Amino acid sequence: MRLILLGPPGAGKGTQAKLLMERYGIPQLSTGDMLRAAVGAGTPIGLKAKAVMDAGNLVSDEIVIGIVADRIEEPDAKKGFILDGFPRTVAQAEALEAMLAAKGLRLDAVIxxxxxxxxxxxxxxxxxxxxxxxxxxxxxxxxPEVFKTRLAAYNRDTAVVAPYYKARGQLTEIDGMRSIEAVSADIERVLKAG
Known part of the structure; x- marks a missing residue:
């Protein structure tokens, strides 16, 4: 089960990811956590990321994809994974697809x-x-002010990812304003239909 959860901050992605982790025994992959782990472990891609961050720059899509590629090879991700907060741009979505295809993998759902x-x-x-x-x-x-800033950044930078997947027929939209249980049941229906 390989899936992406999309939506603005506060939409409930983290809550739903935890439920999916428990149900399917697959990890939620956070690019921030993966980046810190790769830097801490001193992996080749982690050392590359550390040099970029130490210089005060943003880590490139190439490095982020490399970290995701390494992470999905870990034993706990063999049955699948949940990407939450990634991809953040269309370029990252395209790079993710190419990386998965090179490994003979594909996404099961984009929600x-x-x-x-x-x-x-x-x-x-x-x-x-x-x-x-x-x-x-x-x-x-x-x-509230920090949240509004995060929401504006999402709308400016990341909201374009959903239309990318929609145009490819891969996106399923779910009403995230309902109860946790109702949203979870809808996600479960999508995953079973997939």
Whole structure:
């Protein structure tokens, strides 16, 4: 089971990925985590990434794809994986497809959690207020201004990935504004139909 979860920050991708990990016994692959692990392990691609990051530059698509290619060879990813937050650009989507094809693999599903972005901001503001009311620190991601910045970056840079997969007939859209259970049931239907 190899799938991509798309959608803006706060859409529920992480929540659904955790449920899928438990159900199918496959890992959720975060490019940030993979990058840190590759750098920490001192792999050839990790050393390349470290040099780029140490110079204060963004890691290239080539390096990110190399890290994903290495990671999906790990034993826990043999049955499949969930990509959340990747690909972030059409160039990354094309590179991912080429890399998978070279390994004789393909994606089983690309699922976009469709959400009302104004409602998402409202959810985050409410969650931050409830957290403060309990006397707990608000997570950086739950700060409404930080969230709005992340949402703007998503709309500017990453929202183009869903139309890419839609044009190729690979995208399934799911209403992400419903309950966790309802969204999970819809994802399960898509995966069983695939």
């Amino acid at each position: 976009e959690l469709k959400v009302d972005q104004a409602d998402l901001v409202g959810r985050i503001v409410k969650r931050a207020a409830e957290t403060r009311a309990r006397g707990e620190p608000v997570r950086k991601d739950d700060d």
